Amino acid sequence: MGSLPEPQPFRVLIAGGSYGGLAVAVNLQDLCRGLPARSGPQPEDGEAPPTAAPQIPIDITIVDERDGYYHTIGTPLALASESFADKFWIKYADIPALRAPNLRVLHGSFKSVDPERKVATYVPHGSTDAPLGLLYDYFVAATGLRRAWPVVPQSLRRKQYLFEMGDHTRAMASARHGVLVVGGGAVGIEMAAELKTLQPHLNVTLAHSRDTLLSSEPLPDEFKQRTLDLLRETGVDVLLSHRVERAEEVKDDAGNLCLRVHFTNGRSKLVDHVSMAISRPVPSTTFLPPSVLDEEGYVKIRSDLRFPADAPNSTVHFAVGDLVRWSGIKRCGAAMHMGYYAAHNIHQHMKAVAAAARGIEEDPEDKQLDEILPAMGIALGKKAVGYWKEAGVVSGEKEMKDFFGDDLGFSICWNHLKLGEDGIEQC
Ligand SMILES: Cc1cc2nc3c(=O)[nH]c(=O)nc-3n(C[C@H](O)[C@H](O)[C@H](O)COP(=O)(O)OP(=O)(O)OC[C@H]3O[C@@H](n4cnc5c(N)ncnc54)[C@H](O)[C@@H]3O)c2cc1C
Incomplete structure (x- = not known):
């Protein structure tokens, strides 16, 4: 047979x-x-x-x-x-x-x-x-x-990625005149907040062309205002209604090269590094x-x-x-x-x-x-702010723990997908 x-x-x-x-x-x-x-x-606890x-x-x-x-x-x-x-x-x-x-x-x-x-x-x-x-x-x-970089790394191999990120982090850490993050969307806000929180000695400025942060997001004004308040609490200097016109390389009083960033409203700022967080x-x-x-x-x-x-x-x-x-x-x-x-x-x-x-x-x-429905959570140093319809605007250290844990959501996603559990054992 x-x-x-x-x-x-x-x-x-x-x-x-x-x-x-x-x-x-x-x-x-x-x-x-x-x-x-x-x-x-x-299955619930106790349920077969x-x-x-x-x-x-x-x-x-x-x-x-x-x-x-x-x-x-x-x-x-x-x-x-x-x-x-x-x-x-x-x-x-x-x-x-x-x-x-x-x-x-x-x-x-x-x-x-x-x-x-x-x-x-x-x-x-x-x-x-x-x-x-x-x-x-x-x-x-x-x-x-x-x-685009630096919103996400562009490397396609881990080894190359570590160089890409390491070069960036070291360049930031040594910025004597500070760092300018351009773009007041969620990414720019988190970039500025994390940098200031991890490297408190740095002058970190966030410039946004409109008069409110998150201006293109369909989210309540209260959420946008709370985000601004908490971002300022981290020590980030927030410049609203500041659209970058150009940046030129100049020498500071000590003769070191840095950048003078000119805004369309006539103001300017001396920094060592500009991070663009505005690409579509x-x-x-x-x-x-x-x-x-x-x-x-x-x-x-x-x-x-x-x-x-x-x-x-x-x-x-x-x-x-x-x-x-x-x-x-x-x-x-x-x-x-x-x-x-x-x-x-x-x-x-x-x-x-x-x-x-x-x-x-x-x-x-x-x-x-x-x-x-529109919903968002933003990490702002030790606190987070969140909005979704049922809860409204919420913020604080507990929200940071709930939304992001202590590694900006890495463990939450990893555990949700159970990526650490052996795939062979389950065969
Ligand atoms: C800086 C930043 C912060 C964010 N923060 C939050 C947050 O706090 N909370 C939240 O919910 N969301 C956040 N988001 C959004 C979130 O990252 C995205 O919604 C999520 O990544 C979407 O997942 P995905 O699998 O659809 O796509 P992706 O994560 O973009 O993955 C796409 C994959 O496809 C691969 N790929 C692309 N093109 C090709 C190709 N042609 N061939 C083969 N492979 C390809 C890429 O390498 C990548 O691995 C954030 C996004 C950014 C950039």
């Missing part, structure tokens, strides 16, 4: 291995092992664990331009402290949850995706050869937004077919996180995280939430396909993304 052939694993290809992409990978691993998804509801569901064989490939997971949220802290910079980039090979025989991470850059043929191409890091092809059954785009990020989606993108390059997802219905094979193409066109301010919590939902919906689809192969019709129970 011959044995039945093993079912072929479903091939899942994930573009981007950060908050959104990793959330898809680890939650899908759970579900396909018959376990509850780690980001979903967990759910009986394990049937397993589904999968094969996951993640492709990322970086050689590791980088905690983007922590950048303002990493720019001010070499030890935090060291902590915030973990090579994929060193992430326990990704160690599993059915999961691999490739270091390279996506070049194209053909949803009709279900084939993508990528260029391995450092290669000058033609792109390589990757066949898949399910595709998830999670490549986020492209942001753009979605990293040039490898996707233009028909699934809006005019700004965001993926036009449906509420089940799939590509638009008129895209070929749209039921097996998903997008999560910052690159999607959806309501709400771009946040990592939303990216991880979308990743979990996409994993759930992919698993539902796989179950229906597997049931159909046995002649059984099974309706997938998809999760649908709700509208995301």
